[in-house]
Amino acid sequence: xxxxxxxxxxxxxxxxxxxxxxxxxxxxxxxxxxxxxxxxxxxxxxxxxxxxxxxxxxxxxxxxxxxxxxxxxxxxxxxxxxxxxxxxxxxxxxxxxxxxxxxxxxxxx
Amino acid sequence: xxxxxxxxxxxxxxxxxxxxxxxxxxxxxxxxxxxxxxxxxxxxxxxxxxxxxxxxxxxxxxxxxxxxxxxxxxxxxxxxxxxxxxxxxxxxxxxxxxxxxxxxxxxxxxxxxxxxxxxxxxxxxxxxxxxxxxxxxxxxxxxxxxxxxxxxxxxxxxxxxxxxxxxxxxxxxxxxxxxxxxxxxxxxxxxxxxxxxxxxxxxxxxxxxxxxxxxxxxxxxxxxxxxxxxxxxxxxxxxxxxxxxxxxxxxxxxxxxxxxxxxxxxxxxxxxxxxxxxxxxxxxxxxxxxxxxxxxxxxxxxxxxxxxxxxxxxxxxxxxxxxxxxxxxxxxxxxxxxxxxxxxxxxxxxxxxxxxxxxxxxxxxxxxxxxxxxxxxxxxxxxxxxxxxxxxxxxxxxxxxxxxxxxxxxxxxxxxxxxxxxxxxxxxxxxxxxxxxxxxxxxxxxxxxxxxxxxxxxxxxxxxxxxxxxxxxxxxxxxxxxxxxxxxxxxxxxxxxxxxxxxxxxxxxxxxxxxxxxxxxxxxxxxxxxxxxxxxxxxxxxxxxxxxxxxxxxxxxxxxxxxxxxxxxxxxxxxxxxxxxxxxxxxxxxxxxxxxxxxxxxxxxxxxxxxxxxxxxxxxxxxxxxxxxxxxxxxxxxxxxxxxxxxxxxxxxxxxxxxxxxxxxxxxxxxxxxxxxxxxxxxxxxxxxxxxxxxxxxxxxxxxxxxxxxxxxxxxxxxxxxxxxxxxxxxxxxxxxxxxxxxxxxxxxxxxxxxxxxxxxxxxxxxxxxxxxxxxxxxxxxxxxxxxxxxxxxxxxxxxxxxxxxxxx
Numbered sequence: 001x002x003x004x005x006x007x008x009x010x011x012x013x014x015x016x017x018x019x020x021x022x023x024x025x026x027x028x029x030x031x032x033x034x035x036x037x038x039x040x041x042x043x044x045x046x047x048x049x050x051x052x053x054x055x056x057x058x059x060x061x062x063x064x065x066x067x068x069x070x071x072x073x074x075x076x077x078x079x080x081x082x083x084x085x086x087x088x089x090x091x092x093x094x095x096x097x098x099x100x101x102x103x104x105x106x107x108x109x
Numbered sequence: 110x111x112x113x114x115x116x117x118x119x120x121x122x123x124x125x126x127x128x129x130x131x132x133x134x135x136x137x138x139x140x141x142x143x144x145x146x147x148x149x150x151x152x153x154x155x156x157x158x159x160x161x162x163x164x165x166x167x168x169x170x171x172x173x174x175x176x177x178x179x180x181x182x183x184x185x186x187x188x189x190x191x192x193x194x195x196x197x198x199x200x201x202x203x204x205x206x207x208x209x210x211x212x213x214x215x216x217x218x219x220x221x222x223x224x225x226x227x228x229x230x231x232x233x234x235x236x237x238x239x240x241x242x243x244x245x246x247x248x249x250x251x252x253x254x255x256x257x258x259x260x261x262x263x264x265x266x267x268x269x270x271x272x273x274x275x276x277x278x279x280x281x282x283x284x285x286x287x288x289x290x291x292x293x294x295x296x297x298x299x300x301x302x303x304x305x306x307x308x309x310x311x312x313x314x315x316x317x318x319x320x321x322x323x324x325x326x327x328x329x330x331x332x333x334x335x336x337x338x339x340x341x342x343x344x345x346x347x348x349x350x351x352x353x354x355x356x357x358x359x360x361x362x363x364x365x366x367x368x369x370x371x372x373x374x375x376x377x378x379x380x381x382x383x384x385x386x387x388x389x390x391x392x393x394x395x396x397x398x399x400x401x402x403x404x405x406x407x408x409x410x411x412x413x414x415x416x417x418x419x420x421x422x423x424x425x426x427x428x429x430x431x432x433x434x435x436x437x438x439x440x441x442x443x444x445x446x447x448x449x450x451x452x453x454x455x456x457x458x459x460x461x462x463x464x465x466x467x468x469x470x471x472x473x474x475x476x477x478x479x480x481x482x483x484x485x486x487x488x489x490x491x492x493x494x495x496x497x498x499x500x501x502x503x504x505x506x507x508x509x510x511x512x513x514x515x516x517x518x519x520x521x522x523x524x525x526x527x528x529x530x531x532x533x534x535x536x537x538x539x540x541x542x543x544x545x546x547x548x549x550x551x552x553x554x555x556x557x558x559x560x561x562x563x564x565x566x567x568x569x570x571x572x573x574x575x576x577x578x579x580x581x582x583x584x585x586x587x588x589x590x591x592x593x594x595x596x597x598x599x600x601x602x603x604x605x606x607x608x609x610x611x612x613x614x615x616x617x618x619x620x621x622x623x624x625x626x627x628x629x630x631x632x633x634x635x636x637x638x639x640x641x642x643x644x645x646x647x648x649x650x651x652x653x654x655x656x657x658x659x660x661x662x663x664x665x666x667x668x669x670x671x672x673x674x675x676x677x678x679x680x681x682x683x684x685x686x687x688x689x690x691x692x693x694x695x696x697x698x699x700x701x702x703x704x705x706x707x708x709x710x711x712x713x714x715x716x717x718x719x720x721x722x723x724x725x726x727x728x729x730x731x732x733x734x735x736x737x738x739x740x741x742x743x744x745x746x747x748x749x750x751x752x753x754x755x756x757x758x759x760x761x762x763x764x765x766x767x768x769x770x771x772x773x774x775x776x777x778x779x780x781x782x783x784x785x786x787x788x789x790x791x792x793x794x795x796x797x798x799x800x801x802x803x804x805x806x807x808x809x810x811x812x813x814x815x816x817x818x819x820x821x822x823x824x825x826x827x828x829x830x831x832x833x834x835x836x837x838x839x840x841x842x843x844x845x846x847x848x849x850x851x852x853x854x855x856x857x858x859x860x861x862x863x864x865x866x867x868x869x870x871x872x873x874x875x876x877x878x879x880x881x882x883x884x885x886x887x888x889x890x891x892x893x894x895x896x897x898x899x900x901x902x903x904x905x906x907x908x909x910x911x912x913x914x915x916x917x918x
């Protein structure tokens with residue numbers, strides 16, 4: 001594990017998202033109404049829509065382009081054959097940490 | 110000064126009147142509500158499911174104590190009204206007098222008690238209210254024998270409920286067959302067979318001579334001296350309007366309290382609503398006309414023009430497993446002809462009654478799926494000569510050239526495209542349905558059909574109906590989405606009437622099934638809240654689609670388009686230079702002139718948005734809201750400034766309208782056009798609101814469209830001055846904001862409520878003024894440039910972190 005500090009939780013709007021740039025491309029970091037934080041690839045497998053611009057509801061996000069809905073726990077799209085890659089994130093003392101190992105290992109692969 | 114409104118009777122009709130009043134004019138009346146029953150308004154239609162045990166009383170309460178308290182209704186429940194004094198305008202209750210300015214009599218109906226010996230014995234009950242229902246439930250707990258006197262709608266529902274609860278039930282009916290007012294003999298026979306199959310004994314042509322017992326009921330004695338042992342007797346032979354108070358007060362009473370089309374009795378300050386009244390010789394017992402009356406009465410009380418008209422109603426029996434339907438007039442008569450279809454093996458009977466070339470009545474038993482189609486033919490007085498041969502087989506068998514949509518859908522080839530947005534054809538949808546997608550939601554999920562713009566929803570539903578036949582119940586009202594069971598209209602109504610002022614209040618009070626909605630319902634709820642409570646609730650960007658959150662339109666590659674506002678389509682060299690400089694500086698790949706007379710910079714990166722806005726702001730350019738469900742553009746022609754035909758300053762009016770309306774949120778986008786003469790160069794007559802200047806003033810028309818649908822506007826009104834044109838436009842926009850379903854363009858909304866209604870509201874000077882003030886109040890918050898605000902928060906448009914840099918370190 002290689003936890004990387006990417007910012008403060010308050011930098012992410014409630015029921016919203018921000019994106020981070022990584023060697024793998026953009027990753028969306030989501031914050032739910034209950035302050036849960038999730039991270040996943042910022043690109044919808046359907047037509048590449050930026051998921052960080054989608055509406056966050058419950059523990060899901062809806063793609064802004066064609067309304068595919070993804071479960072942020074698993075990355076699986078609801079009633080569609082498609083998924084986004086999710087990444088481990090932690091919140092410690094308000095700082096959001098992402099598992100860089102997974103980002104690196106995937107970039108190496 | 111509030112008027113005192115006293116209402117006698119808290120039933121479904123008066124409950125609806127109160128709802129209308131507190132919604133439309135919460136400050137107009139001080140309401141005092143009397144009810145002889147010790148409770149408020151509940152859904153009486155649902156007493157049968159309560160009796161059978163499918164529902165509880167809590168399930169059927171319409172207005173609880175909190176609701177009455179929240180709307181300032183003074184409740185005098187459990188208190189009988191003893192007299193009305195129309196001279197002094199006072200109502201006498203058991204616990205004191207209440208003066209009134211206006212009085213509503215809503216005393217409903219009383220069960221008819223047949224005057225036989227023993228009618229007052231213990232264990233003889235009627236079936237009208239919750240107390241009766243509870244008495245039956247209590248009696249049935251001991252088991253034993255029940256006799257229901259009366260084989261009409263109410264009696265049979267009581268009989269079925271008691272049988273369901275384990276009693277041994279006999280129905281005693283005076284006439285030759287059951288439900289003789291709604292059914293003919295053949296259908297009555299099939300109904301009887303079904304009831305007998307459930308263990309209910311049916312005695313027709315049986316007249317009750319006496320009820321026997323010593324203090325408590327023991328048996329029912331029939332004419333012919335046969336006795337039926339009974340532990341419980343339910344008297345359900347009919348109802349009559351409860352008119353005692355009205356008669357004593359000297360009002361004109363026939364069978365019911367007589368009213369005119371405005372629900373006014375012979376005393377101009379006393380009104381009646383519901384089952385207690387008589388209008389034009391008619392009495393009313395079904396809920397649909399009662400609700401119509403309630404609406405008219407509320408309108409009358411608020412000095413709005415409204416008139417009640419009698420419509421045909423159809424009947425269905427709420428007994429599970431007994432499927433019957435009847436509508437219209439099906440008595441035999443000269444010049445009337447019958448078409449009958451029987452299928453004894455399946456217990457199906459259908460009879461259509463035709464007079465001339467019109468269908469006037471229908472009775473169906475066993476298979477009632479086509480009931481509403483027949484009912485529509487009856488109501489519309491449709492000529493049926495052409496389809497008479499196959500009429501009885503229902504809409505599915507009609508030829509392709511009839512007006513019925515189902516046959517048209519049935520006749521489509523498999524390759525026919527149903528959902529244009531997602532390119533889904535009929536075959537795909539039908540396959541999904543046969544593989545188990547048996548409702549709209551499932552078809553949507555599996556095929557994507559109707560999942561985008563939704564205009565094909567009706568077609569998909571018809572395919573479900575054609576494919577599944579009777580197994581598919583056409584939904585009467587679509588809930589907003591899977592998160593709740595309420596329609597858009599209900600949610601809007603409840604946000605107003607329950608004074609819900611936050612999203613959390615909506616989720617909690619309206620029973621949302623998800624934590625905080627989804628991308629379908631949350632933007633709608635966000636809009637309803639901000640439209641109804643402009644000061645208490647603020648627009649929530651996280652409940653907006655990306656375009657509105659980012660104040661720019663997202664493009665398919667994730668870049669954005671930027672459209673600065675050009676008031677009325679007028680610009681100048683300085684603005685154009687600033688736009689050109691911005692396009693250069695931010696490498697804008699495409700610059701396009703839009704249909705709304707603006708300039709669109711396409712392909713701006715999200716990170717650059719705050720900076721390009723700041724640059725444009727410096728030149729005095731603000732957001733053009735080309736992305737919002739709000740005012741888009743006011744398209745103008747050059748009017749009197751340059752044109753030799755122009756009759757008024759159309760450009761100036763366009764600019765002033767745009768300056769008044771910009772920034773406001775609306776249910777869907779709003780586009781305006783102002784043309785300086787009837788040559789209409791600004792194409793105003795296909796806009797949401799279009800104004801045509803003429804010599805004598807301004808023709809204001811609304812509800813046009815030039816998108817998925819193309820529609821010419823309809824004339825709202827003609828006005829003489831520019832100020833009036835602006836007033837009428839603002840009032841229309843506010844009326845639309847207050848009433849329309851989210852994502853309904855103005856023309857769809859006007860189709861639903863009717864242009865007459867809109868005209869009536871706008872023409873009323875008080876209402877027009879109220880609308881303008883409400884709009885101004887909202888604009889005190891929203892009439893400002895969101896770009897200027899967001900340009901100062903550029904960091905929010907940048908990535909939260911850049912790990913590509915860290916990786917390089």
